[in-house]
Amino acid sequence: MELNYILELSGVSKTFGQTRAVQRMDLNVEAGQTTVLIGPSGCGKSTLLRLMIGLIRPDTGTIRFEGTELTPDNVLALRQRMGYVIQEGGLFPHLTGYDNVSLMAQYLGWDDNRIKARLAELTDLTHFPTDGLDRYPAQLSGGQQQRVSLMRALMLDPDVLLMDEPLGALDAMIRAGLQTDLREIFQTLGKTVVMVTHDIGEAGFFGDEILLLRDGQVVQKDTLETLVSSPAEAFVSDFINAQRSPLETLGGGES
Amino acid sequence: MKRYWLFLFVVAPLFTVPSFVNGDAPEVKVGSKKFTESVILGELISQIAQSAGASAVHRRELGGTRILWNALLKGEIDAYPEYTGTISQEILAGEGISGEEEIRKALAAQGIRMSRPLGFNNTYIVGMKEAVAEKLLIRTISDLRRHPDLKIGFSNEFMDRGDGWPSLRDRYSLPHRDVRGMDHDLAYRGLERGDIQVIDLYSTDAEIQYYNLRGLADDLGHFPAYHAVILYRDDLQKKAPKVASALLKLEGRIPEKEMVKLNARVKLDRVPESRVASEFLEATLSVKTDVQAETGASRFLKHTREHLLLVAISLLGAIIVSIPLGILAAKVPQIGQIILGIVGIIQTIPSLALLVFMIPLLGIGGPPAILALFLYSLLPIVRNTYAGLHDIPMQIRESAEALGLPPAARLRLVELPMSARSILAGIKTAAVINVGTATLGALIGAGGYGQPILTGIRLDDVGLILQGAVPAAGLALLVQGLFELAERGLVSKGLRLKAE
Ligand SMILES: Nc1ncnc2c1ncn2[C@@H]1O[C@H](COP(=O)(O)OP(=O)(O)O)[C@@H](O)[C@H]1O
Ligand SMILES: [Mg+2]
Numbered sequence: 001m002e003l004n005y006i007l008e009l010s011g012v013s014k015t016f017g018q019t020r021a022v023q024r025m026d027l028n029v030e031a032g033q034t035t036v037l038i039g040p041s042g043c044g045k046s047t048l049l050r051l052m053i054g055l056i057r058p059d060t061g062t063i064r065f066e067g068t069e070l071t072p073d074n075v076l077a078l079r080q081r082m083g084y085v086i087q088e089g090g091l092f093p094h095l096t097g098y099d100n101v102s103l104m105a106q107y108l109g110w111d112d113n114r115i116k117a118r119l120a121e122l123t124d125l126t127h128f129p130t131d132g133l134d135r136y137p138a139q140l141s142g143g144q145q146q147r148v149s150l151m152r153a154l155m156l157d158p159d160v161l162l163m164d165e166p167l168g169a170l171d172a173m174i175r176a177g178l179q180t181d182l183r184e185i186f187q188t189l190g191k192t193v194v195m196v197t198h199d200i201g202e203a204g205f206f207g208d209e210i211l212l213l214r215d216g217q218v219v220q221k222d223t224l225e226t227l228v229s230s231p232a233e234a235f236v237s238d239f240i241n242a243q244r245s246p247l248e249t250l251g252g253g254e255s
Numbered sequence: 256m257k258r259y260w261l262f263l264f265v266v267a268p269l270f271t272v273p274s275f276v277n278g279d280a281p282e283v284k285v286g287s288k289k290f291t292e293s294v295i296l297g298e299l300i301s302q303i304a305q306s307a308g309a310s311a312v313h314r315r316e317l318g319g320t321r322i323l324w325n326a327l328l329k330g331e332i333d334a335y336p337e338y339t340g341t342i343s344q345e346i347l348a349g350e351g352i353s354g355e356e357e358i359r360k361a362l363a364a365q366g367i368r369m370s371r372p373l374g375f376n377n378t379y380i381v382g383m384k385e386a387v388a389e390k391l392l393i394r395t396i397s398d399l400r401r402h403p404d405l406k407i408g409f410s411n412e413f414m415d416r417g418d419g420w421p422s423l424r425d426r427y428s429l430p431h432r433d434v435r436g437m438d439h440d441l442a443y444r445g446l447e448r449g450d451i452q453v454i455d456l457y458s459t460d461a462e463i464q465y466y467n468l469r470g471l472a473d474d475l476g477h478f479p480a481y482h483a484v485i486l487y488r489d490d491l492q493k494k495a496p497k498v499a500s501a502l503l504k505l506e507g508r509i510p511e512k513e514m515v516k517l518n519a520r521v522k523l524d525r526v527p528e529s530r531v532a533s534e535f536l537e538a539t540l541s542v543k544t545d546v547q548a549e550t551g552a553s554r555f556l557k558h559t560r561e562h563l564l565l566v567a568i569s570l571l572g573a574i575i576v577s578i579p580l581g582i583l584a585a586k587v588p589q590i591g592q593i594i595l596g597i598v599g600i601i602q603t604i605p606s607l608a609l610l611v612f613m614i615p616l617l618g619i620g621g622p623p624a625i626l627a628l629f630l631y632s633l634l635p636i637v638r639n640t641y642a643g644l645h646d647i648p649m650q651i652r653e654s655a656e657a658l659g660l661p662p663a664a665r666l667r668l669v670e671l672p673m674s675a676r677s678i679l680a681g682i683k684t685a686a687v688i689n690v691g692t693a694t695l696g697a698l699i700g701a702g703g704y705g706q707p708i709l710t711g712i713r714l715d716d717v718g719l720i721l722q723g724a725v726p727a728a729g730l731a732l733l734v735q736g737l738f739e740l741a742e743r744g745l746v747s748k749g750l751r752l753k754a755e
Contacts, residue, residue: 053657079659080658092651092655092749094669094672103668104658104660107664107668136747137749139752152654
């Protein structure tokens with residue numbers, strides 16, 4: 001049963017100065033599932049992801065990845081089995097799309113053919129135009145940049161994909177297109193995904209399971225339906241209602 | 256990606272300085288100060304040494320007494336012309352020494368010998384324009400007390416020396432407030448224009464007649480005698496006995512009138528010192544010397560080579576040291592503040608002072624100038640390396656980390672290439688400052704484009720000044736252009752796109 005959990009956080013806390021970003025968190029991420037972290041801005045979503053990939057160390061508690069506790073000694077190796085798409089892209093502006101995606105593979109000494117073959121698979125998967133690989137990030141649209149970020153995270157075929165608001169910076173039209181593509185990709189790959197969003201609609205669209213956070217703690221962990229039908233506390237319905245679209249309110253489509 | 260990394264290893268072309276030493280002839284190095292009389296005497300000494308079988312080198316126009324004296328003590332020069340007053344008042348200051356024999360004994364204790372006086376007494380005098388002095392009825396230094404508003408421009412050396420302005424002021428109770436230190440040659444021009452009314456000058460100056468000046472009588476007998484002598488090292492006697500005895504042939508052979516004439520030949524008639532010296536030696540000592548006048552082109556090439564050498568070595572050294580320091584500063588904030596503080600302080604030291612500080616460590620010539628220029632070049636490169644790394648956005652830094660790249664690889668593949676523009680801009684700034692500051696190297700015998708500038712100021716020869724100033728400015732522009740080209744090669748197109 002332990003094997004079903006790819007990431008296990010137990011008693012994890014992280015404080016920045018006075019801010020308690022994550023408080024005594026117990027969280028297990030099930031393999032093959034898409035887990036969505038949602039909550040108001042500043043509730044600790046990004047901090048949780050950064051803890052999972054070892055960019056920061058917890059003040060208390062332990063984090064296990066595939067049964068191994070993350071330590072400064074093994075974190076570099078373990079990261080190669082995780083893919084991370086950072087908030088706001090984080091593409092290397094001095095490298096072409098090709099070099100951005102293959103940087104780590106080149107560092108690990110993959111030969112050119114292997115890299116090219118892998119890139120062909122990824123451009124196919126993400127519907128990315130092949131000629132875009134020769135461009136620099138500044139020459140790509142926002143949606144294309146996110147696809148490059150995604151390819152970079154998937155390059156080494158990681159066991160888990162951590163995504164921090166991957167669609168946050170995009171405008172609505174592009175966002176809708178990319179949402180569909182992303183869900184298709186997740187289904188094709190059957191990968192474990194942990195995704196952060198602040199949009200409840202998006203959470204429902206992707207998430208097998210949604211974790212609603214507040215002040216570094218989990219308020220409720222359920223499917224969207226359950227969150228709506230039986231909220232654990234008033235905060236849950238408040239959070240969901242606050243995001244209801246004006247159109248929906250106009251149509252009076254909800255009780 | 257390797258090419259982004261290359262800029263660390265941009266190797267500036269190195270120039271080697273050939274040294275021509277003919278056969279077994281002992282090498283005799285002669286120094287002189289940066290005023291015409293000293294250069295002529297230096298030329299006389301080196302030509303006599305040459306005619307006595309040595310391979311003589313004349314390091315002309317060095318910055319001041321201390322520089323020459325220390326160079327003599329360290330054996331970087333074997334001989335140079337000096338004045339007894341300067342020796343007792345400045346070199347041996349505070350030892351209460353006066354009189355030729357006492358001086359000779361004190362010098363011998365330090366391994367230095369002194370010739371007998373060469374003939375003339377080039378004492379300091381205080382001078383004014385004849386017409387102005389006449390109008391104000393000033394004949395003696397004491398008379399100056401009645402005119403406290405006169406503006407005074409003394410040579411920088413006179414401002415500082417033991418028998419200079421401070422003790423002159425005390426001796427005569429002079430009330431003047433507007434007293435400036437300035438280059439001796441500029442003082443004459445200030446006097447002509449009326450910016451200043453009183454200057455210090457030497458009794459053998461060619462200008463006394465040319466500018467129609469009146470020397471004020473030293474009525475309280477303040478100034479000691481300044482008999483010209485030759486100082487040389489004990490070991491010259493052993494190394495080149497013939498040279499040592501040949502030098503002494505100059506003793507008593509240059510009376511004051513003769514020296515004024517020689518000075519005027521150079522300063523007013525624009526005859527090169529080497530020819531003036533050679534003619535004098537032939538006429539008075541029947542010593543035939545062979546003076547090869549350097550052509551303009553070969554002199555230009557020599558100065559260019561010296562200048563490039565100063566800049567290239569100091570800049571290359573600064574690049575090699577500064578980039579790691581900048582990286583360290585960015586990675587370890589506590590050490591970073593210290594590093595940035597220290598290189599910042601170095602930058603505040605006036606360049607001339609920094610050059611002179613180097614002399615006790617490295618003597619005169621190229622090495623101390625290179626070290627000073629090296630120190631000057633640190634700040635822009637360290638600061639820009641630090642700033643370039645420091646300004647990399649958090650997301651980019653973390654993206655590299657999240658891939659699993661170890662710190663050294665992150666630095667090499669992501670952080671340094673992203674800072675390339677900033678680092679290169681720092682190197683460019685350092686290079687341009689360096690090219691300009693290197694012109695001061697001539698003051699401590701490092702040559703370069705500063706040499707014609709120095710000589711030009713001394714001889715009031717604008718053409719000569721331009722021969723140094725124009726190529727120095729051109730070189731600065733060239734360096735700037737080269738770095739802009741280098742930026743295309745070394746800064747990723749992706750970064751250049753962003754800036755456009
Ligand atoms: N490096 C940091 N230093 C100081 N405070 C931080 C840091 N990272 C996050 N925080 C604080 O921790 C809290 C949680 O941040 P974060 O995890 O980024 O929230 P979000 O849920 O919006 O992603 C916020 O109050 C934030 O200001
Ligand atoms: Mg966030």
